[in-house]
Amino acid sequence: MWTRASTTVSWGRAREAVRTPPSVWRRLRRHRTAVAGLSVLAALVFLAALAPFLFPEDPTEPHFERVLRPPSWEHPLGTDNLGRDLLARIAYGGRVSFLIGVLAVATSAAVGVPVGLLSGYYGGRFDLLVQRLVDLLLAFPGFLLALTLVAVLGVGVTNVVVAVGLASAPVYVRLVRGVALSVRNQTFVEAARALGASDPRILFRHVLPNCTAPVIVQSTLQLGTAILTAAGLGFLGLGVKPPTPEWGTMLGEGQTYLFSSWYMATFPGLAIFLSVLAFNLLGDGLRDALDPRMKLT
């Protein structure tokens, strides 16, 4: 589930600098599974974004007069062991889980893309060093690395973001390095060099644009992985501190009451599952739309 390599995109050929033609959006719209993923995602983001308007009461405040109520009209998903409405907590929890996912992926990309770019473009000793380091980090199962980083850094939103983000950075280094390597000797890069373009200019104007499509696809898939990893940490009690609602932490709390109150663990898990599924569907669709040649048989 948390293998970083499990859904890695491989991009065979280098392509001309990416323009974002309107056809990408058109192709994506015709991709049935991508549309399904996008719809589920839109619904979940909508719920999270509008949480304060939909559920004005504080999602962290206990209500001891209504603990562990099964789903009803009043509380569609039931209430937890402290009497808090589960639907409201899942809506607020979505804000935390999505935020962690986005920030963690941004961290991975912010570290991995520049390193991969320089490593692939310049090659040489720096590349060798980077590759050894990446190999070393990939010798640790992804979830184990994130878990160890949290053990060292401590719990809390920031540390979870850093841990999950750093654990996935090697994926971006590999991906971007591959693209940079395949592009650096292409004619258009040679032409730019012959025209006297500086290295930074070539990197930003010619090499980086070729990485955009694979990085976008990888990031979409990676968002699902990041949410899963963060939820796993939360489930172990090593994620976001209670009473802040976060899906994995809620699921962990629900485990204690599994036998008496099934809804407490079931619904937060369903939310994690649906959002990861949505990101996977969207990622597959994006890959097909951005590069038709990558379409899986």
Place this chain on the structure above:
Amino acid sequence: MSAYVLRRLVLAVPTLLGVTLVVFALIRLVPGDPARLVLGLQASEEEVQRLRVQLGLDQPLPVQYARFLARLLQGDLGRSVVTGEPVLREIGARLPATVQLAVTSTVVATLTGVAAGVVSATRQYSWWDYAVMTVALFGISLPVFWLGLMLMLLFSVHLRWLPAGGYGTPAHLVLPTVTLAAFSVAIIARMTRSSLLEVLHQDYVRTAWAKGLSSRAVVLRHALKNALIPVVTVIGLQFGGLLGGAILTETVFAWPGMGRLLVGAIVARDYPVVQGTVLVFAALFTLVNLAVDVLYAYVDPRIHYG
């Protein structure tokens, strides 16, 4: 062949050394003084200083690392701060349970995944294909810990067929194995399908059909053999995810393995145990990938070893 295996083994040594360096460095990043952490705030400065010397924390980092390596080579991973037991003994007591779970899950995942992939590829674009691919998509999106709890709810609470947790009998092994295997089944099924589809379009397969061989012989004997080569790699890479998943699965099912030891040690801030378990996990993963590389050379005659 044996020369090749030997060379790969030698090449794994720098990786393993690097792993020890990463783990050593990570544990040193823990904020605060480890000696103070062990003794608590009440301890006097002298006591803390004595423990610092005793643990070698007063030495420069390279010296500490060299000592750490030297002890590691003698099988000394230090002592648990909580129980006082040697870390190696604690890990030794838990390792078999984790290996058992990982091995059964890998076997189950490989058999089911390959079978599902074959069904899917030989009936491309049929309902079978769509069903298998949909289930596989669910498989890679399911949080293991949630799947575990849901299976427990169904099979232990409602149907009362299987125990909800614990260790010992084959019945205890069923739910954790299914839980842990789910993700790998999905990945292996996807890989088998795409790899087999590619092979099925090749000329030699058409020849096999033209010879009038049965579909069974064409698919299983001619095509699958070649299609499985990339699948072997995936199974090896999968093992890392499996170990990560094992940490969560063990927690769900109260399985007495290394994963639970690690989580417990993190919560108790028992850093020698954290260090030891992470090291063993990473070493296990490295060695399995080494074994897969060797196996790969064995199943793929195109790879020359010498």
